[in-house]
Amino acid sequence: MDTISTKDGVDLFYKDWGRGQPIMFHHGWPLSSDDWDSQMLFFLQHGYRVVAFDRRGHGRSSQGADGHDMDHYAADAAAVVEHLDLRDAVHIGHSTGGGVVARYVARHGKGRVAKAVLMSAVTPIMVRTPGNPDGLPIEVFDGLRSGLAANRAQFYRDVPSGPFYGFNRPGAKPLEGVIENWWRQGMMGGAKAHYDGIKAFSETDQTDDLKTIDVPTLVMHGDDDQIVPYKDAALLAVKLLKHGTLKIYPGFPHGMLTTNADEINRDLLAFIRG
Numbered sequence: 001m002d003t004i005s006t007k008d009g010v011d012l013f014y015k016d017w018g019r020g021q022p023i024m025f026h027h028g029w030p031l032s033s034d035d036w037d038s039q040m041l042f043f044l045q046h047g048y049r050v051v052a053f054d055r056r057g058h059g060r061s062s063q064g065a066d067g068h069d070m071d072h073y074a075a076d077a078a079a080v081v082e083h084l085d086l087r088d089a090v091h092i093g094h095s096t097g098g099g100v101v102a103r104y105v106a107r108h109g110k111g112r113v114a115k116a117v118l119m120s121a122v123t124p125i126m127v128r129t130p131g132n133p134d135g136l137p138i139e140v141f142d143g144l145r146s147g148l149a150a151n152r153a154q155f156y157r158d159v160p161s162g163p164f165y166g167f168n169r170p171g172a173k174p175l176e177g178v179i180e181n182w183w184r185q186g187m188m189g190g191a192k193a194h195y196d197g198i199k200a201f202s203e204t205d206q207t208d209d210l211k212t213i214d215v216p217t218l219v220m221h222g223d224d225d226q227i228v229p230y231k232d233a234a235l236l237a238v239k240l241l242k243h244g245t246l247k248i249y250p251g252f253p254h255g256m257l258t259t260n261a262d263e264i265n266r267d268l269l270a271f272i273r274g
Helices: 035-047 072-084 097-110 138-161 174-190 191-203 205-211 234-240 261-272
Strands: 003-005 011-017 023-028 051-054 087-096 113-120 217-222 244-249
Touching: 003 072, 011 035, 011 072, 023 035, 023 072, 023 097, 035 087, 035 174, 035 261, 051 072, 051 217, 072 097, 072 244, 087 097, 097 191, 097 205, 113 261, 138 174, 138 191, 205 234, 217 234, 217 261, 234 244, 244 261
Parallel strands: 023 051, 023 087, 087 113, 113 217, 217 244
Antiparallel strands: 003 011, 011 051
8 A cells, every 4th residue: 555654653554646737635533534435536647647645544545543633634634745846736535524625725735736625514613603694503513522532333334325425315326336335335344543533633723724715616516515614614714715606506515526426527537627
């Protein structure tokens, strides 16, 4: 396996395929770089170099006890970028990965980043605070922690079977392979990393990150996202960006990169080429 070691001794698994302008993909919680299979194959076929890595504690990366926060996630991304010497890169992040992209570009990406994409992203902040009165109450995230701690295997069946892909909507046809693949990716990672990651993706205020980003940034979100409601995410994020473009998809769920890959890939390609 291709891996690098960070300064604090974490082994990060990564994929690096093809040649051309690099596109680096950042996965969501609690998944792995495998969640980007459709996009990586698509862009590889269109002449791009595609890169993705498993965040610490996720997938095939090592399961250390510490460092499960946005600062470490972004620093880990920077370590992969520097190891592969990626320049003029497009960084695409889904959900928690969108938060990683925002922090990476703001703090580490100067001179290396061409464009960014925040897809179904957790930015600017998910939890309800005095400054974010329309956010989700902390009890929502406490519930995620409780479900994970009580029976992670069952919890990781319930999430993709229901709200993540919108399979709980009337008339929806659940895709068993998609559900099983979500479960597989989740169970590859570590319970401690995933537990701590809930705080990272829900309570990290990335307002300043968004304000700092100075490259063209596409904000993509489904209006039927039951995990990260778009009105308190995409609609706020695009207002903070210097060069933001907003694309809202009617009826698309949180996991739209999988359920609606054809349209998502087409729009990503148009943005990158534009």
